[in-house]
Amino acid sequence: MAYTQTQIGVRSEASLQSLVLRFVKDQFDDYRESTIGAAFLTQTVTLEDQTTVKFEIWDTAGQERYKSLAPMYYRNANCAVVVYDITQTASLEKARSWIRELQRQADPSIVIALCGNKSDLAARRQVTEEEAKKYADEEGLMWCETSAKTGEGVQEIFTAIAKKLPQNAPPSARGGRPGPAARAGVDLNKQASGTPGQNEPCNC
Amino acid sequence: MDEEYDVIVLGTGLTECILSGLLSVEGKKVLHMDRNDYYGGDSASLNLTQLYRKFRPELAPPPELGRDRDYAVDLIPKFIIASGELTRILVHTDVTRYLEFKQISGSYVYRDGKISKVPSTEMEAVRSPLMGLFEKRRAKKFFEFLQGWKDEDPATHQGINLDKDTMKTVYEKFGLEPGTQDFIGHAMALYLDDDYKTKPARPAYERIVLYTSSMARYGKSPYIYPLYGLGELPQSFARLSAIYGGTYMLDKPIDEIVTDANGKFVGVRSGGETVKAKQVIGDPSYFGAGQSGEAGQIRVIEEGKVVRAICFLKHPIPGTDDADSAQIIIPQNQVGRRNDIYIAVVSSTHNVCAKDVYVAIVSTIVETDKPEQEIAPGLQLLGPIYDKFVSVSSLYTPTSTGEADQIFITRSYDATSHFETVVEDVHNVWKRVVGKDLVLKKREVEVEA
Numbered sequence: 264m265a266y267t268q269t270q271i272g273v274r275s276e277a278s279l280q281s282l283v284l285r286f287v288k289d290q291f292d293d294y295r296e297s298t299i300g301a302a303f304l305t306q307t308v309t310l311e312d313q314t315t316v317k318f319e320i321w322d323t324a325g326q327e328r329y330k331s332l333a334p335m336y337y338r339n340a341n342c343a344v345v346v347y348d349i350t351q352t353a354s355l356e357k358a359r360s361w362i363r364e365l366q367r368q369a370d371p372s373i374v375i376a377l378c379g380n381k382s383d384l385a386a387r388r389q390v391t392e393e394e395a396k397k398y399a400d401e402e403g404l405m406w407c408e409t410s411a412k413t414g415e416g417v418q419e420i421f422t423a424i425a426k427k428l429p430q431n432a433p434p435s436a437r438g439g440r441p442g443p444a445a446r447a448g449v450d451l452n453k454q455a456s457g458t459p460g461q462n463e464p465c466n467c
Numbered sequence: 468m469d470e471e472y473d474v475i476v477l478g479t480g481l482t483e484c485i486l487s488g489l490l491s492v493e494g495k496k497v498l499h500m501d502r503n504d505y506y507g508g509d510s511a512s513l514n515l516t517q518l519y520r521k522f523r524p525e526l527a528p529p530p531e532l533g534r535d536r537d538y539a540v541d542l543i544p545k546f547i548i549a550s551g552e553l554t555r556i557l558v559h560t561d562v563t564r565y566l567e568f569k570q571i572s573g574s575y576v577y578r579d580g581k582i583s584k585v586p587s588t589e590m591e592a593v594r595s596p597l598m599g600l601f602e603k604r605r606a607k608k609f610f611e612f613l614q615g616w617k618d619e620d621p622a623t624h625q626g627i628n629l630d631k632d633t634m635k636t637v638y639e640k641f642g643l644e645p646g647t648q649d650f651i652g653h654a655m656a657l658y659l660d661d662d663y664k665t666k667p668a669r670p671a672y673e674r675i676v677l678y679t680s681s682m683a684r685y686g687k688s689p690y691i692y693p694l695y696g697l698g699e700l701p702q703s704f705a706r707l708s709a710i711y712g713g714t715y716m717l718d719k720p721i722d723e724i725v726t727d728a729n730g731k732f733v734g735v736r737s738g739g740e741t742v743k744a745k746q747v748i749g750d751p752s753y754f755g756a757g758q759s760g761e762a763g764q765i766r767v768i769e770e771g772k773v774v775r776a777i778c779f780l781k782h783p784i785p786g787t788d789d790a791d792s793a794q795i796i797i798p799q800n801q802v803g804r805r806n807d808i809y810i811a812v813v814s815s816t817h818n819v820c821a822k823d824v825y826v827a828i829v830s831t832i833v834e835t836d837k838p839e840q841e842i843a844p845g846l847q848l849l850g851p852i853y854d855k856f857v858s859v860s861s862l863y864t865p866t867s868t869g870e871a872d873q874i875f876i877t878r879s880y881d882a883t884s885h886f887e888t889v890v891e892d893v894h895n896v897w898k899r900v901v902g903k904d905l906v907l908k909k910r911e912v913e914v915e916a
Contacts, residue, residue, distance in 0.1 A: 324709035331715035333506050333702040335565060338695055368536060448569040448694065449549075449685050451558050
């Protein structure tokens with residue numbers, strides 16, 4: 264059985280993008296600038312019971328930088344990953360404010376995962392595991408530490424999210440914005456290729 | 468903020484967001500700011516808290532309306548006409564990936580005290596009470612003439628010259644009654660007044676063709692509508708802009724448009740900081756609209772006013788077969804006015820309000836000094852109104868093209884029922900800013916798996 268999940272990413276000081284690139288492409292680039300023109304990334308996780316979860320990941324494209332993330336990002340998102348940098352105390356503060364925003368604006372069933380990135384730089388740590396975990400527990404968030412650089416914890420957190428999702432969110436029952444086939448409404452792209460009135464085969 | 472940009476865009480209304488998105492895709496370095504802490508400017512969709520903050524700052528929304536986040540109340544009543552230019556831009560820029568659309572269920576027209584559905588199929592046309600039997604035959608001939616028209620084939624012209632003959636002449640040739648003319652001109656060509664009748668017929672011909680081809684696209688009505696409200700449109704173009712490197716700053720007061728000794732644009736001052744750019748684009752509210760006694764140059768002038776009443780109902784509009792959404796047009800002749808009254812209604816089907824709530828917006832161009840009374844014929848069609856938010860907005864237009872001072876101002880959202888004039892403005896401003904016509908290219912699909 265396939266589940267399609269939409270997910271939003273909220274970046275903090277530590278770039279969610281590097282985490283996502285590690286997850287999706289198993290790559291890491293120290294000097295990576297924001298990817299221009301990349302709006303979606305997808306990756307599929309297969310669980311032990313053979314269910315597959317397809318992540319459709321929305322990059323926030325820097326709109327969060329000046330608190331200007333559009334509510335559009337929260338619509339239909341089943342999950343949000345909020346990343347902080349374990350070497351910067353201020354980044355956890357920013358993460359907290361995003362989590363408050365998500366709790367206020369997003370659907371109550373949204374799964375929120377808090378990720379302490381740069382676990383490879385533990386020597387320069389400013390945020391303790393205890394502090395972050397305590398906060399996550401209080402707010403009912405998933406929590407882990409990751410390293411986009413070495414890949415440590417990355418696969419694990421996405422797998423953990425995947426396990427938690429199907430119980431929380433029925434497959435595409437809330438629409439999501441996946442393929443046109445799952446849409447109840449009208450598909451504008453259809454008219455661009457086909458002639459009006461000509462029905463395309465339904466692939467539901 | 469000490470970087471220098473190619474273009475600063477002020478206001479996140481739909482016009483500005485489309486321009487911002489297209490400019491970023493073109494490779495321009497764009498800074499996009501808004502004084503509000505939400506996207507959309509005058510074309511935003513607001514949740515209850517934001518709606519009350521705007522219209523009734525002293526009151527909190529009544530709990531009985533339900534959850535704040537379930538609401539996305541449009542400030543302007545417009546729909547997307549299916550075969551129109553906005554649809555083309557949505558498809559070409561691929562922002563359809565961020566949006567979902569639903570049809571508007573029906574289009575209605577007011578005649579002799581009651582509303583009737585604008586026929587969407589031949590069957591409905593045959594049964595429609597809008598015309599008598601003989602008039603139906605005449606109307607059929609008229610529509611066959613329009614549909615068969617080919618510029619290059621004089622045999623299809625039946626002696627009419629669309630570029631010289633007036634629409635009045637065309638109506639008379641087919642012997643159409645005044646009521647039918649009202650219906651065609653206002654409910655199909657979507658003219659707000661009767662001035663079109665004395666002008667060459669081609670624009671009316673094009674509007675009727677747009678309406679009928681849009682009607683044929685999805686069936687029930689010529690309109691589609693984005694889930695979660697019209698405010699999703701500017702947000703999706705803002706996202707396009709951000710993905711291509713555009714920088715976004717909401718909740719940013721704009722204190723001054725800074726110019727040099729020759730009046731040419733230098734930058735924008737917000738608080739103690741001035742950001743520099745080569746060009747600025749913005750909605751009229753950032754350039755002195757509505758402010759009196761401001762020293763310096765007058766950059767925008769008022770062209771007219773629109774009155775809009777946002778109404779919460781607890782029931783569908785009577786006479787619409789319980790439609791979850793509809794447009795109702797009251798042609799001016801029917802109520803002794805110069806301009807039509809429009810009603811646009813949407814509901815929880817479109818994820819814009821709580822279940823069993825309907826949001827209707829009644830609007831018209833202001834003709835008297837008592838605007839609220841002017842929309843009374845529209846309000847009367849709604850049945851009991853749970854709550855009502857009335858506003859009168861000025862329509863502003865820039866006084867110059869902006870090419871001399873590199874200050875480019877967009878137009879206010881007018882009283883038309885769809886976004887075609889908004890897209891016209893986008894094309895217009897683009898040409899002035901970039902110096903060449905806007906050519907839409909299909910964007911590369913950027914899903915990486």
